[in-house]
Amino acid sequence: MIRFEAVSVRYEGADRPVLRDVDLAIPEGELCLVVGRTGSGKTTLLRCINGLVPHFTGGRLAGRVTVDGRDTRTHPPRELADVVGIVGQDPRAGFVTDTVEDELAYGMESLGLPADVMRRRVEETLDLLGLAQLRHRPLGTLSGGQAQRVAIGGALTAHPKVLVLDEPTSALDPGAAEDVLAALQRLVHDLGLTVVVAEHRLERVVHYADRVIYLDRGGVALAGPPAQVLAASAVAPAVVHLGRLAGWSPLPLSVRDARRVAGPLRTRLTDRVPSRPEPRLGPPVARAERMSMVYGPVRALDEVSLTLRRHEIVAVMGRNGAGKSTLLGGFAGLLRPTGGRVSVLDHAPHRLAGRDLIGIVGLVPQDAGDLLYADSVLAECRAADRSGGLPAGSTAAAFADLVGDVDPRRHPRDLSEGQRLALALAVVLAPRPSLLLLDEPTRGLDYPGKTRLVTALKSLAADGHAVLLATHDVELTAEFAQRVVVIADGEVVADGPAHAVVLGSPQFAPQVAKVLAPQPFLTVTEVEGALARVAG
Amino acid sequence: MHPGGWWLWALGLALTSARTTNPLLLGLILAVAGFVVASCRTPTPWARAYGSFLKLGFALVLIVLIVQLLLGPGGTGSVLISLPQVPLPSWLAGFHLGGPVRSGPLVEAAYHGLQVATVLGCLGAANALANPLRLLKALPAALYEAGLVVTVALTFAPEALATAERLRTARRLRGLPSSGIAGLRGIAIPLLEGALDRSLSLAAAMDSRGYGRRASRSPGRRRLAAALLLGGLLLAAVGCFALFDAAAPGGLRLPLLGAGVLALAAGLLQAGRRTARTRYRPDSFGIGAAGAAAAGLLAAAVSFLPLQAVVSGLHPQAQPPLLPTFPLLLAAAVLLAGSPAVFARRPVPA
Numbered sequence: 001m002i003r004f005e006a007v008s009v010r011y012e013g014a015d016r017p018v019l020r021d022v023d024l025a026i027p028e029g030e031l032c033l034v035v036g037r038t039g040s041g042k043t044t045l046l047r048c049i050n051g052l053v054p055h056f057t058g059g060r061l062a063g064r065v066t067v068d069g070r071d072t073r074t075h076p077p078r079e080l081a082d083v084v085g086i087v088g089q090d091p092r093a094g095f096v097t098d099t100v101e102d103e104l105a106y107g108m109e110s111l112g113l114p115a116d117v118m119r120r121r122v123e124e125t126l127d128l129l130g131l132a133q134l135r136h137r138p139l140g141t142l143s144g145g146q147a148q149r150v151a152i153g154g155a156l157t158a159h160p161k162v163l164v165l166d167e168p169t170s171a172l173d174p175g176a177a178e179d180v181l182a183a184l185q186r187l188v189h190d191l192g193l194t195v196v197v198a199e200h201r202l203e204r205v206v207h208y209a210d211r212v213i214y215l216d217r218g219g220v221a222l223a224g225p226p227a228q229v230l231a232a233s234a235v236a237p238a239v240v241h242l243g244r245l246a247g248w249s250p251l252p253l254s255v256r257d258a259r260r261v262a263g264p265l266r267t268r269l270t271d272r273v274p275s276r277p278e279p280r281l282g283p284p285v286a287r288a289e290r291m292s293m294v295y296g297p298v299r300a301l302d303e304v305s306l307t308l309r310r311h312e313i314v315a316v317m318g319r320n321g322a323g324k325s326t327l328l329g330g331f332a333g334l335l336r337p338t339g340g341r342v343s344v345l346d347h348a349p350h351r352l353a354g355r356d357l358i359g360i361v362g363l364v365p366q367d368a369g370d371l372l373y374a375d376s377v378l379a380e381c382r383a384a385d386r387s388g389g390l391p392a393g394s395t396a397a398a399f400a401d402l403v404g405d406v407d408p409r410r411h412p413r414d415l416s417e418g419q420r421l422a423l424a425l426a427v428v429l430a431p432r433p434s435l436l437l438l439d440e441p442t443r444g445l446d447y448p449g450k451t452r453l454v455t456a457l458k459s460l461a462a463d464g465h466a467v468l469l470a471t472h473d474v475e476l477t478a479e480f481a482q483r484v485v486v487i488a489d490g491e492v493v494a495d496g497p498a499h500a501v502v503l504g505s506p507q508f509a510p511q512v513a514k515v516l517a518p519q520p521f522l523t524v525t526e527v528e529g530a531l532a533r534v535a536g
Numbered sequence: 537m538h539p540g541g542w543w544l545w546a547l548g549l550a551l552t553s554a555r556t557t558n559p560l561l562l563g564l565i566l567a568v569a570g571f572v573v574a575s576c577r578t579p580t581p582w583a584r585a586y587g588s589f590l591k592l593g594f595a596l597v598l599i600v601l602i603v604q605l606l607l608g609p610g611g612t613g614s615v616l617i618s619l620p621q622v623p624l625p626s627w628l629a630g631f632h633l634g635g636p637v638r639s640g641p642l643v644e645a646a647y648h649g650l651q652v653a654t655v656l657g658c659l660g661a662a663n664a665l666a667n668p669l670r671l672l673k674a675l676p677a678a679l680y681e682a683g684l685v686v687t688v689a690l691t692f693a694p695e696a697l698a699t700a701e702r703l704r705t706a707r708r709l710r711g712l713p714s715s716g717i718a719g720l721r722g723i724a725i726p727l728l729e730g731a732l733d734r735s736l737s738l739a740a741a742m743d744s745r746g747y748g749r750r751a752s753r754s755p756g757r758r759r760l761a762a763a764l765l766l767g768g769l770l771l772a773a774v775g776c777f778a779l780f781d782a783a784a785p786g787g788l789r790l791p792l793l794g795a796g797v798l799a800l801a802a803g804l805l806q807a808g809r810r811t812a813r814t815r816y817r818p819d820s821f822g823i824g825a826a827g828a829a830a831a832g833l834l835a836a837a838v839s840f841l842p843l844q845a846v847v848s849g850l851h852p853q854a855q856p857p858l859l860p861t862f863p864l865l866l867a868a869a870v871l872l873a874g875s876p877a878v879f880a881r882r883p884v885p886a
Contacts, residue, residue, distance in 0.1 A: 373722060
């Protein structure tokens with residue numbers, strides 16, 4: 001269905017090609033997963049399939065890409081619209097109309113399909129993706145998962161043979177991601193659609209894939225069956241790391257596969273408890289007492305009481321819209337509680353501004369790029385020094401601590417996702433706030449990027465900061481949070497040590513815990529430590 | 537229902553309110569429009585437009601009254617209140633600040649304010665009943681692209697507001713001023729960058745979804761369409777000019793205008809065939825829409841009738857104020873304009 005023949009792509013002004021000599025053939029009806037570090041060219045590879053590269057982005061494409069026998073050199077994206085449907089990273093950015101039904105019909109209108117065909121396909125697609133209840137809703141009122149499914153539906157109504165998705169679940173909570181992936185699975189199985197997906201959170205998708213394409217940093221692609229490719233790849237989900245540690249062959253890709261071969265490992269770990277360092281608890285830094293945020297009929301937070309201490313890393317989990325960001329906003333002084341009290345170092349944060357505020361509490365918002373506005377890394381760091389009244393170079397030093405050497409003349413927009421997050425973090429950290437808040441910091445981060453973030457946050461906590469982060473990422477939580485708070489509908493439904501909260505929940509348990517239950521292990525590192533002690 | 541029907545209906549009511557300053561009639565028009573909105577609106581966010589437009593209108597009335605109170609002594613009628621007079625410099629001769637306030641000018645200002653508020657209310661009713669974006673979709677195919685630009689711009693505005701709010705938050709988080717001139721400058725540039733980014737990804741999405749696929753057409757037909765459009769526009773312009781120029785030969789005016797309009801229509805039709813687009817569930821101008829349009833336009837037509845019964849009630853005397861009379865014929869026509877509330881009532885979902 002899709003063929004890449006010796007494809008290389010080089011963008012204008014780049015010193016090396018993004019893709020180099022890629023040879024691929026993706027047969028009809030496969031679900032093909034594209035993996036790789038950030039900046040390895042995943043998006044470029046996807047955009048080659050419908051001709052957006054090079055027709056829309058510019059740059060030079062050598063070799064040949066054919067889809068269903070059509071050469072993308074002679075067919076611009078609009079002439080491939082009936083064969084390839086593509087959904088970008090941010091589904092909302094691609095919406096052309098204003099209501100769900102019109103959005104589903106837009107592609108068909110452009111293709112000039114007759115009215116009765118359009119009517120039928122819109123109804124079918126509404127059912128297929130479970131959107132029938134939303135048909136008249138304005139697009140602006142949809143949740144993340146709904147918007148993603150509408151975007152997929154908009155691509156599907158043209159009845160393409162290939163569907164291309166760029167990180168379809170990165171912004172979604174585990175439940176909504178499951179909905180989207182189940183819909184994809186159905187498309188592949190029922191309609192024989194060929195699907196190409198790029199995704200960072202492999203633990204969510206890899207067991208659905210028939211084939212994995214791994215892109216390494218040099219733009220070279222390696223394709224093959226998932227177990228074979230992941231055995232050698234630098235990016236892999238926790239269950240694969242566990243499989244490598246235990247020496248399982250073939251490597252299990254899903255929790256189910258792993259559980260079936262994990263019997264002996266579970267037996268070896270019987271009566272072993274993971275060694276977890278006793279959490280260090282300092283004096284309280286921030287406190288919310290029966291804090292409520294009520295906006296009209298919406299109770300975003302309902303009498304939440306929470307104390308955060310020095311040296312503590314706390315993860316807030318819960319579905320999209322549960323009130324996680326509101327809680328962070330309350331501690332950061334962005335929102336004034338409509339009931340109860342909130343204090344950080346005995347100040348009410350919403351009454352502070354300027355240096356007084358950033359000196360005690362720092363928040364990295366969901367879109368870390370929002371914090372950055374200067375035109376180079378150096379200028380950004382200097383601006384942060386000035387606004388915080390800090391000695392020159394403090395922000396730059398904090399940034400170097402986080403990522404090492406980065407050319408200070410680069411524009412913040414040209415940094416990789418991880419570097420941009422690090423820059424935003426450095427800007428927030430430079431005034432040394434006692435309370436650090438992070439909203440969904442791992443969106444778009446690859447596994448090595450996450451590892452660096454975890455290391456950085458752990459050393460901050462050791463230094464005496466209190467860290468509170470809102471996240472959907474169960475693996476990340478297992479890796480380093482000492483305490484987990486679960487929020488639902490604005491109320492705290494669970495608050496306790498990470499292992500106690502996470503182990504009991506099917507939704508928030510990490511893969512290792514699911515594989516090894518009832519043994520109480522959360523991460524591969526814990527298993528490794530326990531095994532070493534067994535051996536020694 | 538076709539959005540054009542609602543807009544014509546609202547246009548009729550707005551025209552009627554523009555004809556009269558009688559507060560009884562204006563109040564009746566507002567009540568009728570409100571009744572129709574309440575019975576026929578859809579459960580969408582823009583259905584709240586009537587209330588917002590009405591609030592805007594009454595704020596306007598209030599402002600007009602306050603300005604009149606401060607700046608407008610003189611006139612006729614009894615003195616209601618005497619404000620202290622502020623002496624103004626000689627170059628402001630003719631203006632007065634403060635002084636005795638008489639009922640006449642105040643009542644007159646209230647009448648005119650109410651008139652504007654009613655026109656606004658009619659516009660709000662149109663917005664509440666028919667999504668303006670759907671009206672754009674009813675444009676002829678040749679104007680599709682212009683309509684699309686407006687659609688994208690309209691959906692972009694609320695998004696830009698949300699982005700601005702996010703950026704303001706981000707500035708506060710960095711300890712920078714988030715309001716005032718400095719704050720505005722810090723927000724405007726990233727906002728603009730964001731808008732450019734968004735338009736790029738929108739363009740990519742539209743391209744990927746087949747926007748701009750052209751039907752194959754001969755260059756001859758393309759030229760014909762262009763010639764018809766240009767020629768029609770020229771003829772219509774000359775025709776319009778002739779219509780208002782007394783020196784132009786009288787027999788030529790209407791034929792010129794007619795020919796121009798015809799050529800324009802043919803040109804639009806030709807140009808519309810350029811794209812291979814089709815439409816999903818186009819609104820048809822059915823009997824309901826026609827009925828609503830007729831009901832609204834009838835009220836306007838009655839207000840233009842040169843009958844004593846109509847004309848005498850249009851502008852009640854304000855200086856000195858007399859009780860306004862109630863022109864029954866026109867009131868009946870306005871009440872009839874409320875009939876869509878009955879025949880176009882939105883069925884209550886089971």
